[in-house]
Amino acid sequence: MKTLVQSRLTIRRLLLPFLCFVSVTAAAQTFPSRPIKLVVTYPPGGSSDLMARIMGQKLSVFWGQPVVIESKPGAAGSIGMEFTARQPADGYTFVVGNLGPAAVNPLISKVPYSMDKDFIPVALTATGPNILVVPASSPFKTLADMLAAARANPGSLNFGTSGPGSMAHLGGELIMRQAGIKMTGVAYKGGGLAVNDLLAGHLHMMVSDALPVSQFIKTGKLRPLAITSAKRSPMTPDIPTFAEAGLPGLIAENWWGVFLPAGTPQAVVDSYHAALDKVMADPDLKERFAGLGVEAMATSQDEFRTFLAAETAKYTKLVSDNRIKGD
Template structure:
């Protein structure tokens, strides 16, 4: 063996046990889970359910930190700047992981700043209006929007979120002009629908269900292709005549770029174990979301497909932050 070959082999032998040992010992302390939306919303609720189960799997505490604002972008920037040691991870949504980079020049790059781990859930939304609203169906609301262009408004948790882009797709499909009003989080927007200060919002079912059941909100449509078991009397957008409006939010897990491969593999192994838990699956189902896990490549492929779908509407309507 040449001297150069001997040195290379020695370096590899020295490095491999170190990384293997790091993965074996990982995690040796609590992990930080960066959530890009305020407490109380669907993303936060889902994150805490997942975080608790992941912590049980790891045998370590998972500390949730909420960094809200700009449709999830503020939290993503914060997460991207954390040390790539496997002790910080974040949840991406449709807005923060897919559409925000299409809308404006972001201070983070999903391809360069993050390591994909897995998609953990997808879930359609329910379109709701306040109890005092005169609209009983999506068709009635569309008719009013056509009669009074720009008078009606809809809310969202920020520019580029699913609620925002679903409203943009409604404007496109129905040839109407309903004004978008962005908020810091979906919970704040929903509160204004409840107070009849906003006309409508497309919101994750768990946030709306208690208010629908109490009679404080009226559900007009569900954005899935099939009806939701928890909203059995609510027609889908397909039934309302708008198959173009089928869509769902998504929730995915990402690590900062540069996490050592053995540590990332250990993290994903724990994620798979957590996501296969029957209790977690039921809790996600109760939230109106389908629990799942994918490979990192599977997550990348999903992001690419959704980017193509929403990129068209963003470009055509000139949506910018």
């Protein structure tokens, strides 16, 4: 009897890996069989939220299952990332993370998640340049004008930010480092508040993503001086790059990508890739993303990992050199 029991236990141990494989494979083949949560780490109405809703609509059609937007704003995007990291690793919750919570926040604050241990990077899904803007009443007609004024009176010029580690803050720091100038950052609780003060003439300049400032550029209330992409954007072809404007080497694009909780089966990750490859190439989605000032895409996992490593290295140096700390 003892020998029989031992034999059965041995057989079960031998079969366990096979049974687990069959279970995971079956789950992947039927994925998704119920609604999926798409976590947004910023408040409704911003670039991240609008892109997520467009993407979610397309994925719902592709998968034949509802994709439900779940807003988890706060702590510069960290709350939504932590929420996602704690969800079951079954593919039914994913997050659109961007530069802030996925690369910068862990460098300047103690965040309750690890990008290396708690997430699977699936694909880079969008990139978008930032624009250096000044009020229409500003005496600065070009980037060279602004840099000359900053060099003549160190610390006299200010720039608006939406807090430590925000792209507006990092953009200002990059300009100072690349140009060898000194300016004063003014932090606000949100980018919209900074744009309002810029329009009122209380700020000299701001580095902003395209969505909050594009309407004011079109109406002539704000003047663009340079764009942070490596080449001119087809969405704003009249705005020179920083290199063209006289400050080579300054490239700082915002980006967004899809992340799943660590432990999600590779077969489910592959299902995400198949879906993203399809929907991110959809002409309607690409046009709607372009209207937000960003370019839609869907990279491979390896390409996304390489991109993340380069971004982390870049901003690690910037944060270290300038002793940038979170709130």
